[in-house]
Amino acid sequence: xxxxxxxxxxxxxxxxxxxxxxxxxxxxxxxxxxxxxxxxxxxxxxxxxxxxxxxxxxxxxxxxxxxxxxxxxxxxxxxxxxxxxxxxxxxxxxxxxxxxxxxxxxxxxxxxxxxxxxxxxxxxxxxxxxxxxxxxxxxxxxxxxxxxxxxxxxxxxxxxxxxxxxxxxxxxxxxxxxxxxxxxxxxxxxxxxxxxxxxxxxxxxxxxxxxxxxxxxxxxxxxxxxxxxxxxxxxxxxxxxxxxxxxxxxxxxxxxxxxxxxxxxxxxxxxxxxxxxxxxxxxxxxxxxxxxxxxxxxxxxxxxxxxxxxxxxxxxxxxxxxxxxxxxxxxxxxxxxxxxxxxxxxxxxxxxxxxxxxxxxxxxxxxxxxxxxxxxxxxxxxxxxxxxxxxxxxxxxxxxxxxxxxxxxxxxxxxxxxxxxxxxxxxxxxxxxxxxxxxxxxxxxxxxxxxxxxxxxxxxxxxxxxxxxxxxxxxxxxxxxxxxxxxxxxxxxxxxxxxxxxxxxxxxxxxxxxxxxxxxxxxxxxxxxxxxxxxx
Amino acid sequence: xxxxxxxxxxxxxxxxxxxxxxxxxxxxxxxxxxxxxxxxxxxxxxxxxxxxxxxxxxxxxxxxxxxxxxxxxxxxxxxxxxxxxxxxxxxxxxxxxxxxxxxxxxxxxxxxxxxxxxxxxxxxxxxxxxxxxxxxxxxxxxxxxxxxxxxxxxxxxxxxxxxxxxxxxxxxxxxxxxxxxxxxxxxx
Numbered sequence: 078x079x080x081x082x083x084x085x086x087x088x089x090x091x092x093x094x095x096x097x098x099x100x101x102x103x104x105x106x107x108x109x110x111x112x113x114x115x116x117x118x119x120x121x122x123x124x125x126x127x128x129x130x131x132x133x134x135x136x137x138x139x140x141x142x143x144x145x146x147x148x149x150x151x152x153x154x155x156x157x158x159x160x161x162x163x164x165x166x167x168x169x170x171x172x173x174x175x176x177x178x179x180x181x182x183x184x185x186x187x188x189x190x191x192x193x194x195x196x197x198x199x200x201x202x203x204x205x206x207x208x209x210x211x212x213x214x215x216x217x218x219x220x221x222x223x224x225x226x227x228x229x230x231x232x233x234x235x236x237x238x239x240x241x242x243x244x245x246x247x248x249x250x251x252x253x254x255x256x257x258x259x260x261x262x263x264x265x266x267x268x269x270x271x272x273x274x275x276x277x278x279x280x281x282x283x284x285x286x287x288x289x290x291x292x293x294x295x296x297x298x299x300x301x302x303x304x305x306x307x308x309x310x311x312x313x314x315x316x317x318x319x320x321x322x323x324x325x326x327x328x329x330x331x332x333x334x335x336x337x338x339x340x341x342x343x344x345x346x347x348x349x350x351x352x353x354x355x356x357x358x359x360x361x362x363x364x365x366x367x368x369x370x371x372x373x374x375x376x377x378x379x380x381x382x383x384x385x386x387x388x389x390x391x392x393x394x395x396x397x398x399x400x401x402x403x404x405x406x407x408x409x410x411x412x413x414x415x416x417x418x419x420x421x422x423x424x425x426x427x428x429x430x431x432x433x434x435x436x437x438x439x440x441x442x443x444x445x446x447x448x449x450x451x452x453x454x455x456x457x458x459x460x461x462x463x464x465x466x467x468x469x470x471x472x473x474x475x476x477x478x479x480x481x482x483x484x485x486x487x488x489x490x491x492x493x494x495x496x497x498x499x500x501x502x503x504x505x506x507x508x509x510x511x512x513x514x515x516x517x518x519x520x521x522x523x524x525x526x527x528x529x530x531x532x533x534x535x536x537x538x539x540x541x542x543x544x545x546x547x548x549x550x551x552x553x554x555x556x557x558x559x560x561x562x563x564x565x566x567x568x569x570x571x572x573x574x575x576x577x578x579x580x581x582x583x584x585x586x587x588x589x590x591x592x593x594x595x596x597x598x599x600x601x602x603x604x605x606x607x608x609x610x611x612x613x
Numbered sequence: 614x615x616x617x618x619x620x621x622x623x624x625x626x627x628x629x630x631x632x633x634x635x636x637x638x639x640x641x642x643x644x645x646x647x648x649x650x651x652x653x654x655x656x657x658x659x660x661x662x663x664x665x666x667x668x669x670x671x672x673x674x675x676x677x678x679x680x681x682x683x684x685x686x687x688x689x690x691x692x693x694x695x696x697x698x699x700x701x702x703x704x705x706x707x708x709x710x711x712x713x714x715x716x717x718x719x720x721x722x723x724x725x726x727x728x729x730x731x732x733x734x735x736x737x738x739x740x741x742x743x744x745x746x747x748x749x750x751x752x753x754x755x756x757x758x759x760x761x762x763x764x765x766x767x768x769x770x771x772x773x774x775x776x777x778x779x780x781x782x783x784x785x786x787x788x789x790x791x792x793x794x795x796x797x798x799x800x801x
Binding site for chain 2: 084107108190191247249318321399400410411412413415416421422426427429430459466
């Protein structure tokens with residue numbers, strides 16, 4: 078059966094459903110968000126699978142572990158930097174006796190379309206000693222879920238599936254398979270293999286190293302790692318979308334290259350050796366970091382010429398594309414039209430017209446203008462766009478929750494007028510513990526929590542708890558009620574909001590200003606949906 | 614047969630709906646389609662780009678190579694210039710003449726339009742007026758689909774069926790208005 082044009086994310090989600098998925102947990106993050114959204118749409122129609130957003134990626138991963146402990150097939154979704162948050166749970170889970178298939182679908186963002194870095198999740202799979210699949214098209218993104226669950230239950234390890242933006246957010250039609258029923262709930266048979274006390278963990282580590290040998294055997298015989306010989310003394314090793322761009326250029330090749338595509342990790346060492354024996358030169362086209370190239374190259378020089386990102390033949394930065402790999406493949410650039418458009422001014426993304434963050438930043442900006450020393454530590458979300466003209470208010474943007482904790486560090490180092498600006502969902506994700514730190518030391522920081530009652534940047538998901546509770550939470554943690562203010566993020570309150578901020582900056586202790594107004598996009602979406610519901 | 618399209622515009626102009634309409638029509642004709650989109654931060658009021666590839670054989674890359682696009686289809690004149698390097702020497706460029714000015718350094722509109730008219734096979738579509746005359750000012754994006762239709766390797770009836778599918782959830786009236794906008798775009 079054919080279904081029409083699914084995003085890579087959606088194809089993976091549908092594959093998971095057909096492969097017997099029971100529960101899915103995740104935290105929204107571009108480009109991974111649509112996996113969970115698709116699962117939730119299936120749930121809405123069919124009442125299953127369970128598909129839940131969580132406070133953050135770590136809690137999501139741990140909730141999935143619980144479901145796997147009960148023998149159910151479970152999926153965890155997140156973006157690449159989310160795996161940093163989940164890393165503790167993720168790396169340790171490799172030592173557990175996984176019985177209910179546990180799959181982590183993580184979407185990387187080479188080119189940083191909507192992220193703060195280009196980290197390559199394959200390194201995490203390698204670091205945790207677990208298998209990783211890397212689909213290259215929507216059909217593979219669908220198919221891989223069957224094999225990934227099966228392998229997870231066969232080797233009793235979690236399995237990673239690495240996606241990238243161009244696959245997550247590209248559509249194609251796929252052919253679907255027959256569905257597999259869900260696993261029955263059965264508790265893990267040996268709880269000793271779920272308690273990572275040192276004496277027990279040592280045994281588990283030993284077992285994982287044995288499993289790793291099985292992963293390597295699997296890798297050598299897997300069709301995901303496909304070796305083709307042609308009459309050439311040059312071999313090309315592709316991974317991920319590198320394969321697509323390589324094949325896209327195939328019509329222009331003077332001679333056909335030997336080609337090894339790697340879609341399953343750990344990489345197939347024997348296949349690589351076999352290829353190298355026939356080649357004088359090896360070219361590496363990897364979407365992301367030069368992981369395979371680094372493994373092959375080592376440190377000592379060999380007698381084969383290796384061309385890739387480490388040798389400078391392929392750019393270390395950004396995504397691959399059909400054009401950027403032509404030079405290393407000895408092809409001339411494509412012929413362009415005879416026309417120069419000249420300099421085109423950039424059109425960067427910006428806050429929506431009428432966005433409440435705009436009004437919040439405006440009163441902060443006006444307060445900052447009157448201060449001799451100040452810092453505005455910002456965070457991850459739509460409001461990071463306030464760093465661009467005309468606002469240009471944020472001065473640091475690092476990772477989820479870092480606004481509050483960096484503000485504390487700067488204040489304790491002696492800096493005056495330190496502010497943290499954090500969104501409501503980011504606060505629930507990773508801001509709470511930072512606020513606890515601030516209160517425990519009564520740090521002299523002013524924390525502005527932007528409550529737009531939604532996860533705006535990723536398309537308007539609900540915050541994990543109603544954002545009105547942030548006031549009570551702040552009180553409960555121990556911020557003095559006199560220094561908690563709920564203000565309306567609207568320009569008509571500009572002067573009053575300025576006054577409150579100025580006053581709180583003078584206070585030597587923790588202040589929380591919750592700046593409230595509903596996200597304008599979310600507000601529109603909600604109106605539209607309620608209208609449609611009344612229509613139908 | 615292989616047909617590559619670069620779709621562009623500004624976040625909020627309905628570029629992804631243009632992509633969805635053409636891609637769905639290609640699906641109806643049993644052709645292979647790959648359509649890359651932009652989500653998340655990049656979407657907010659910034660330049661939006663979607664690569665759409667249609668073929669009767671396997672499509673490998675989600676991205677259109679430089680110098681390979683059969684068509685540049687743009688909801689905004691300045692944006693059409695941004696991606697001109699994707700255009701094939703014998704490709705066509707179809708753009709709305711309606712500027713979307715949300716940046717302080719937007720060049721003089723006449724300069725932009727003049728530049729575009731120097732490109733061989735470039736066409737302007739008065740999307741705003743045509744959409745208004747067709748009774749649906751919001752359907753400027755469907756006007757551009759209509760304008761593209763005579764160059765696309767797709768039947769007009771497939772595009773019409775695609776619009777029916779895409780808007781069916783919103784009721785008969787919305788479907789008809791979008792089809793009318795597309796038809797009006799096809800007439801020019």
